[in-house]
Amino acid sequence: MRRQVLRQPALSQHLLRPLTWVAGGFSTIALSTIALSATAGTNDFLQSSSVGAAGIDALRLHAPPYNLIGRKIAIGQVEIGRPGQFGVDKAVTQNQAVPLTRVFFRDAPARINTNVDSHAQHVASIMIGAVKGLRGVAPGARLYSSAAGTPKRYGQPEECLSAQYIAEQNGGDVRAINFSFGEALRQDPRPNPLLDGNALLTQCIDWSTRIHNVLYVVAGNQGKGGISIPTDNFNGINVAFTTRLEGIFRKLDFANLGDASGSGAAIAGIETNVGARRAIGLVAPGNDVSLVALNGNLTTSSGTSFAAPHVTATVALLQEYGDRQLRVSCKQPGCSLPWTLDARRAQVMKAVLLNSADKIQDAGDGLALGMSRTILDKNNRSWVESDAYRDRSLPLNTQMGVGQLNAFRAYQQFSAGQYSPETTVPAIGWDYRTVGVTVQGEGMKAKNVEAEAPLFQDYVLEKPLQKGSYVSATLVWHRLVELVDKNNNGEFDLEESFRDRGLNTLTLYLMRADDNDIKQSLWSSISDVDSVQHLFHPVPSTGRYKIRVQFHRQVNNPIQPYALAWWTVPTR
Known part of the structure; x- marks a missing residue:
């Protein structure tokens, strides 16, 4: 069977001519046929776009005093095809709307006029588009794009090779890689394949994240008919998409796949991840978003393919600030x-992006951390009405x-910066550190690794927290996947494979500053199947609090690196 790509049916066949096409809940409209009203200026249009205030609010960062457009930051893209590059491909000879840095075919330079693909062009335009009136999220970033192609057999080895090659560009300094495509589970060559994290491409992503220090952002299609591999990864971020409600992107689009709640129809491991582990990490605008076609015209389309690049390119904005x-x-x-x-660590970027996400609109008093809007699921329920808010074992909705x-x-x-648990920490911040456990060698006495990494780290907030305010904290760490390197060259080669060494379990607690027993914690995130812990909980009374990160269960190494981000409200 032919590999599926996350694009709208028949879109590529009709991309370059004006159209209005509606089917299956999707709508694609060529904006080149639509005139802006006389009262609506370019700036108004931009602010209402997925990149502006109605979407992810990235345009504010482009302007003074921030002046962040992703300058000198390398990001990547892997798809079946690739966008067109000016000076290389005839399809884009008349425009430089998407100024790519380099394009490739797998692990070699791209062939002229070959593998150019409209879907890849659309995705790239969201990241670095430079059309007047439609800027990408990070128009100053360096984008490296590789076409994995369509091999006669299943394509995961070639896709892994392409991802590795992109990760090694820019002197090995690529901060995030976008995957707006995937493999159908039915094409995986394993006997009775499941979404258990062990498809070759999924393992490749988790390995590369750690080895190349790059954050993978994956379009989050699961469920019947979805492109589910590599959405069962642990170390990246899977992204679903939202649509506008009253002009603002804030409601889960009904076309998202992978939500089995209430239906009872999904088969665990086939239509969803094995066990209790949930797939989606973030959502981003993806319905009727503005894109740039190969000919430089504007168009719109919908899907997780177009939500994911919003996240990838946001990494470039943050990393420009960090490097500054x-x-x-x-x-x-x-x-x-x-x-x-x-x-610059991938774990830090993941923790920061997740912890700063919008959940519920702040009333103007800052108690809901200044969040800009309430996000609703398909059934019009907010995050605080979901099981993730009530159940300590479910970090993700x-x-x-x-x-x-x-x-x-x-x-x-x-921008709040990094702070160590060795001193009290401010209301907002992040950190990268390690925790460890006692190890027992064969024929030896137990050895405590506390000198290198304590069993837990306590982040004591320097100021009392305001009663009724929310605490948001996110902890991330990596599943350990190793390369089975047959030729010992340190790189993945076709016909090689990976070894899953499993996932250590870390846990996250909100505690009173003077308490030391986790049984006294006010709230916690204690999933034993995820590589993310997340808590969003109101403060019961004004007072001093702390956030604890604890090593709970060892599966592989006795020392576990992690990233933590927190956001709180000090008393007035």
């Missing part, structure tokens, strides 16, 4: 808090993960 801070912090040998090279991407709030979360 590092140039100051690292003038002397070594770097000092609050800005160290940990700011089945439809919306932790909420919707907000680029400006992500900037606020990230």
Whole structure:
């Protein structure tokens, strides 16, 4: 069977001519046929776009005083095809609307006029589009794109090879890679394949995240008819998509796949992830979003394919800011808090993006952390009406993960800086550190690794928290996947495979500052199947609090690195 790509049916056949096409809940409209009203200026149109205030609010970061457009930050794209590059492909000879840095075919330079694909062009335009009146999220970023092609057999090895090659570009300094495509589970060559994290491409992503220090952002299609591999990854972020409600992107689109709640029809491991682990980490605008076609015209389309690049490119904005801070912090040998090279870690980016997501609209008093809107699922329920809010073992909402991407709030979360648990910490911040467990060697006495990494880390907030305010905290770490490197060259080669060494379990607690027993915690996130813990909980009374990260269960190494982001409201 032919591999499926996340695109609208028949879109590629009719992309270059004006159309209005509606089927299956999707709508595709060529904007080149629509004139803006005389009273609506370009700026108004931009603000109402998925990149503007109605969407992820990234345009605010483009303007002073922030001036963030992703300058010098490398991001990547892997798909079956690739976008067109000016000067290389005839399809884009008349425009430079999507200024790519390099294009490839798998692990080699792209062939002229070959593998150029409208879907890949659309996705790239969301990230770095430079059309007047329609800017991408990070128009100053360096985008490297690879076409994996369509091999006669299943394509996961070639797709892994392409991802690895992109991760090695820019001197090995690529901060995020976008996957707006996937493999159908029925094409996986394993006997009785399941969404258990062990498809070759899924393992490849989790391996590459750790080895190349790059955050993979994956279009989150699961369910019957979905493109489910590699959405069962642990170390990346899977993205679902929202549609406008009263002009604002804030409601889960009915076309999202992978929500089995209430239907009872999904078969665990085939239409959803094995066990209790949920797939979606974030949502982002994806219905009727503005895109740039190969000929430079504007068009619109819908799907998770177009939600994911909003997240990928936001990483470029944050990393431009981080590198700006590092140039100051690292003038002397070594770097000092609050800005160290940990700011470039994939785990930190993941924690920051998740923890800053919108859930419920703030009433104007700051108690809901200044969130800009309430995100609703398909049944018009908010995050705080879901089981993820009530159940400590469920860090993610089945439809919306932790909420919707907000680029400006992500900037606020990230710009607060890194803080160590060795001292009290401010109301907002992040950290990268390790926890460890006692190890027992064969024929040896138990050895405590606490000198290198304690069993838990306590982040004591320096100021009392306001009663009725929310605490948001997100903990992320990596599943350990290793390459079975037959030729010992340190790289994945076709016909090679990976070894899953499993997932250590870390847990997250909100506690009173003076308490030390986790049984006294006010709230916690204690999933034993996820590589993410997330809590969003109101403060019961004004007072001093702390956030604890604890090593709960060892499966592989006795020392586990992690990233933590937190956002609280100090008393007035």
